[in-house]
Amino acid sequence: MRSFGVLLRRELGAIFLSPMAWTALTFFLAVMGTSFWMLLDLLSRGAERTEGGEVIGQLLGSIFFWLALLIVAPVITMRTIAEERRSGTFEMLMTAPVRDGTVVLAKYTAALLFYAVLWLPTLIYPLTLRLLRPFGAPLDGGALAAGYLGVMLIGAAAIAAGVFTSSITRSQVTAALGAFAIICVFFLAGFLPYIPHGETVARTAHYASGVSHLLDFARGVVDTRPIAFYLINTAWLLWATVRMTEARRWK
Amino acid sequence: MEMREMRRAGRRRRRALRWNAVASLVLAAILAGLLHYLAARHYVRRDWSGVGFYRLSPKTTALLDSLQEDIEATILLKGGHPDLNDVQTLLREYQLRTPRFFVARVDPDRSPARVEALAKRFPITEPNVVIFAAGDRFRIVPEREWIELEPPDPDAPKNQAPRRRAFLGEAAFTAAIQSLTGEEPRVVYFLEGHGEKSIESAEPGFGLSQLARLIRQDGVEARRLPLDETRRIPDDAAALVIAGPRRRLPQPAVDMIHDYLDHSGRVIVMLDSRTQTGLEDMLSRWGVRVGDDVVVDPTRTLTGQELLVGPYPDHPITSPLARYGYSVFYQPRSIEPMGNGEAADRPRATSLALTTAKGWAERDFDARPIRFDADQDRPGPIAFAVAVERGAAGTVDVRLRATRLVVFGDSQFVANRSLTGANGDFFLNALRWVMERHEPMGLAPKSIAEVRLHLTRRQMQALAAFFIIGWPSLFALIGVGVRMRRRH
Missing domain, CATH: 3.40.30.10 (Glutaredoxin)
Incomplete structure (x- = not known):
């Protein structure tokens, strides 16, 4: 447990001192800020009907979220293992008296914490909306909480995918591209339920559709199915990462 | 020699480990699949939002x-x-x-x-x-x-x-x-042979083909019933519609309709003014008075020919109509409830459409100009549509269904030409009601709120500058600061 704390602090330090992290944060906020401004523009024209939860859907469930996630998650995770392997520090880490699982978990947790930090400055958006006192339905607190829960769950799985791709290659670029591909396929598959299909396909597509999950969360619907979906996938990807690092140790 | 063997052993060991890893990955994938399967089947779904716009009742x-x-x-x-x-x-x-x-x-x-x-x-x-x-x-x-x-x-x-x-x-x-649940018959018969309007005719004034389409769209089959051939009402009839006969019905037919009603029948009758159909006496036994008159209301007409209906009285048939606006009737005759009995087996009649107090029932069809004549005309409000129910309520036998009957003082309002406004829905709701189908579930509508911000162009520009440039830049600056401190 102590070694986990030490490792986590090391990882966090590495992230927050890298220029990449701050660039990612700036990029992320610019994208989400544009999304929020477009929402404000929409509301000021008043043409769009929006329920309390729907405002949050526009804020968190829009294409901008996916755009940001597609770029940010690979960028956060690409260096986690690949970089250490390339620079040779990974061997040191592996020979240190810590278990592989602890190492992977510390790296993953650090990346997830950074992802959460990315989202912290976005809390200013609902605050701003409240301050601007829109006419009509106020912001829905429940939907907001559920929306952020969904954002964190999807992020958790995306980051697990990033850490996994980082564990199978030495090259950061390959790792980032791999994570990008996985998230991209997942995002595009999210539109499957909106295309006509047979019943079984449609039900499976719904179960695995991140797009519809996020829209549901953002209107305040908390379902154990998507929660389980992301937690199982996160766990499985992390476990695979541990196995990959173990197998690689013998190379 | 020894060296080579050690190397070979190492290779073997590595290969075994790699296979081990692959096998455990496959196992993990299977396990994950099983968990997904279970998670998809056992779940809880909660709505945290305050509005609950899509929350099911x-x-x-x-x-x-x-x-x-x-x-x-x-x-x-x-x-x-x-x-x-x-x-x-x-x-x-x-x-x-x-x-x-x-x-x-x-x-x-x-x-x-x-x-x-x-x-x-x-x-x-x-x-x-x-x-x-x-x-x-x-x-x-x-x-x-x-x-x-x-x-x-x-x-x-x-x-x-x-x-x-x-x-x-x-x-x-x-x-x-x-x-859609349940298996009750879904055929509604339209009586023919006495000058009734036909569901197969596309003629604008006398045809009901548009109405028949509406009924079919509602999932009910509409069939003609030429009574002369069969002499009886089919067993699969979910309801019988008599759409504006122009000639008198023979007494056996009237008796048969009465008998059908008496055995939990479902009937919609539309009777036009200036006709005698022989159904008038029979209907009075069901608590409905059919007047030999024309209902007029100068405050509810544009040309004198039509009569606008709405607001509607409170009844399962008419309550949903308010959303669709007015229905338009054409010189209806008065159809009024005759005073309801207290006993459960007595028919209970309710007005579905009424004139205002300024309307009246005109007895003299040819009077020009039409005006209220206190000696022979009856003052409003005058009803020209009535719903009758003789409940199975109170009876011991629960299988006994209620008798339901709706009488309209006009058949023109459902003709092809006239299916505007709420007319089609008025009839459709009446049909659903007599068939005890599609009863209103009492589910409240969800109001649609409009969110609107009042922002000037200048304010929008300031917000754009802040959220797209200012706020992200702040964090870029912090990042630079962190790196500077680190370097010193």
């Missing part, structure tokens, strides 16, 4: 949980339709509730072939519908049943769509699903 969830057969819903809406998202999201909640419910959407712009296939299977009469089907039974819910629009604003620009006021999707869809 206990009535709907109880109905969905009790479904015995598969129900297939098809949303036939163009992309960009203002209700598309609401309808889709709500019906997805239905689908997520039970594996017996399945939703698909067809975009008429993108898949005309599928629309054609649907049109072959269902009598679709309008765009923008949701089709519910269970086996060979179906029900088509048109747009107007799920959305309530604001009355058009005369000051608004011409091409601006009316604002949506409330979403009644759950009430409309749940009622449709409800009407």
